[in-house]
Amino acid sequence: MASSASRFDDGTFVGFARRHVFVTVFGVAVPLLVFACFIGYPIVYTIYLSFFEWNGMAPQKKFVGFANYAYLLHDKYFYIALVNNAKWLVVSLVFPVSLGFLIAYVMKARLVFAPSLLRTIVFFPVTMSLIAVGLMFLLILNPVFGAFDTLLRSVGLGFLVHEWFGDYRIALYTLAVISGWAFTGMPMIFYFAGLGDVPKETFDAARIEGAGHWRMIRSVALPQLRPVTAIIVMLTLFESLRAFDLIAVLTKGAPFGMTNVLGYLVYMESFWNSRFGYGAALSVVILVIAGSLAALLLGKVLKGAFDV
């Protein structure tokens, strides 16, 4: 056994595979095959399709080279969607992530009554379908009989009432905040678990030194939670690039395309406007953006976050 092991132990993959046949087949080959079929192939096909013009019905696709990409470069809608995605990301990073952290912190520091009830309530929206969330907010934020505006007016904050979906200057933020409302439980639960792994004594030590909550968060909790933050930032990034459901339910890009995001634009162009090639080109752009942002984050901003 020892001799046969050393015979193949040449440090190459072939050597590894010969020694661990089971792991190689079920741990490497099968997952790779599944990935190739269900993720790899669609990606490759999307890239292929982005060089064609096709309405989804015609039997023939027309090869147009880089025409779809050229069109994209001066498509106003594309830029609106791109900027909207960026805004969405910023809102998502600021609102649900910070809020989720704060809630996790106050629960861990036992600053609230019934923390586990609060945790359940905050996490609940994560389990809801975004479609249901959207329909719910469509009613809550309705300008005619919406509960939110009524609430604002009844507490004397009527001047804050806006056209939450109709005003093109704020509609996107309304959507992003709703998405944040539904997403807050996710960073909360991650941070809550993360805070459980931070040694309690470091908080005690800081308390004895006279650190207040702000200092405790900034100097003790957050630095020790960097791996958690890294994961959450990644999740938020992908979540914001995937933003689609809420837009499809709440605004469909209205008013006049000002709430389009890349994900919804792909759907619009492919299925509504029957431009599958152009939709594919947009998808490829999303892929490139997601890939480069992830690389940037891992390589620069969050460097070393995982070797605490």
Add this chain to the structure above:
Amino acid sequence: MAEVSLKDVEKRYAMVPVLSGLNLDIADGEFTVLVGPSGCGKTTTLNMIAGLESITGGTLRIGARDVTTLPPKDRDIAMVFQSYALFPHMTVRDNIAFGMKIRKTPKAEIETQIRQVAQRLRIDDLLDRLPKALSGGQRQRVALGRALVRRPGVFLMDEPLSNLDAKMRIEARSFLTKMHQEVGTTTVYVTHDQAEAMTMGSKIVVMNGGKIQQAAAPLEVYNRPANQFVAGFIGSPAMNFLRLLYDGNALLDQACRLRIAVPECRRAALAGQQGKTVTLGVRPEHFRILQPGAIPGSDSIAFNVDVVQHLGHEILLDLSAGDHRCIARLPPSDRSKLGDDRLFSIDMDHVHYFNGDSGENLIDYAWQQ
């Protein structure tokens, strides 16, 4: 510099009392060790002094002030934790400077303080390292440094040596003692290790079941334990206990024909125990082995040798007589072998008598003195 005083302090968790009626006075500059088995309440007591746990009843004074409800930072204390609780993302320098920065100490002052403390603790060449690049002993000294720069009235230490290996622990023990002698700050030190308590403390507070069993100087606790628990907890190997019947003159066990006469001077103290069970406490070193063929006396017992432990400088014998089990400490010259039946005499001047039910020491030493 400050004295610490706990008066009727109690701790309840959701109406369930875990500590109650805690009374303790710690003099200024005293090195007090809270010792007891795990779950005895010693760490909770320390945390209440630190302010990390709220006090649900009674008063706590540090120095001249009532600090019962004050937050930790206003109690004039510093704490060293078992796990050191160093901030892993900060260098040694930043760890030590953390509190001073919060208190807005001037930069130059911080730097001077760090230098002084680092030199004293011999960590001046480690200042720019992260905790993960330090050994256990070094981390321990950094944690100590972080406490020292506070110049607190009271040092609180929660088992600071238990994460060190045996050799480091002995070293650190004397290091801490020396440090206390130099600085002279009142120290409250929690440990479960009685040897640590004996060697370091100027006062030992033995705790069990949420109550203080005895608070006194180390030798006092060793020689005059207040009760059977203290007697059994302090000293290694532990004191031997023989449950025997008192007939007014002697302690008996009919089953194994055991009879030990009680010296005249002790009979008065045992007066009320006639016809009841009394626990006789004998430290291992107070057994003397008699030569084969010696005549059994009023203070001798025949034991069977079950185990022989050679420690080099001494020998420990595990003995049995009927249901009674004892350990005797003998000089290395002894030649007893496994299975021998030997006769031992007991040094009756140093034995203890405990109430068979309550475990109270029946001898009132205060009266005797």
Add this chain to the structure above:
Amino acid sequence: MNFKQNGLSRRTFVKASAALGATAVAAASGVKMARAAPAELRYFYRAPWPSSEVYANWLIDEWNKKNGDRVHVTGASVDGETYKTKQTIELSSSNPPDLFYSWEGGRGKEIVDNGFSADLTPYYEKYGWDKKLNPAGVTLSVYNGKKHFVPTEMCASVVWYRKDIYEKLGLKVPTTWDELMANAQKGKEAGLAAFMLANQKKWPSQFMWSAILVNKHGLDVYDGLINGTIPWTDPRAVDVTAMMQKLAQDGMFEPSFNSIDLGPAMVPWTQGHGLHWYQGSFNLGRFRGDQPQCCVVPMDFFPMPAFPGKKPVMSVFAEDTIMIHANSPNKDAAAEFLDWMVSDAAMSKKLEIDKPFPSNVNSDLSRLSEMEQRLGKAMAESGSFTFMHVDHATPPAISDKFLDGVQGVLAGAMSPEDAMKLTEDEAARVKKS
């Protein structure tokens, strides 16, 4: 196209063997078989209203009760909004529906051009549909000289108005655009929305836009825009967009009109906060509410009034149209089902369960309110087709940009010129490809 034929033959083969197997079993057990397995028809319909679903189910159940052993129909529905996106996939699949809902106009043309729609001209002759269907609807079904769909529901766009408020303010039904504007001004002064718009989903505003353009600048200009012979940047299209912009700036529409959808807009309408509403008659379902007859509040309609020196034109269009898939193996059976759909009995039932108006001119309107009967009659007699609003007339890509543009103008975020430029750029792109 090959794979589809393969798919078909494979399906036929499976069916044949299934039938064979069934026959064998039946023969063995001594049961007398009445017929071979029935022809299976798949009917893909749009159900924008809860009542549409109820009606479609009734239609299918009735058919299967009578003819189920010969031709069995199964239905699959999709809601109004996601219709276009799902249809593409359905139609080009290897197992497409036999009968399917299709938009008229621009979207219909895409389907016809891609060869998914069977020529229904022979069936029109066989069943005599021309004689009983609304003539405007029949005109609309013609693409390249062939009839491609059967209209099942007709609509007209008119100005709905609150009769009670008209009386209260002492207003008269206008016959010219200026009179309408004068009435609107009075309504506005009375604190009302002169016109309801409910433009959150951005398509509602196009009805008014199309009607103003046709009445002010003529049907030829509108047709020119649709056919691409007149660019959208034409001053006349810009002019109408600017008129809409002016109405918005003058506060003629309800507040937050870009945030309110048609459903919620019924609240201010029934509460008497709106005076006019230019919209299609498909809204009658909403106006009727849960009353047996229209309407919840006293209201009536008049056609979009005339501009000086022009004859007013009413828009009558087909709201529901059904096509037969070119690859359906059971086209004759499908046509038979279509004939059932437009039969007097089915159409009268549609009025009972669903909303007006049936495309069959012989249907019994007597159960409708007087106002609805009047409108129904006007539609039946309107003669051949006039015009339909932009998102029916043009392919979705163009109308989408057009609607975005108009909504942007109404929100004050875009100039009328830019909105029309946006539309024209897209129209040019579509024309090129």
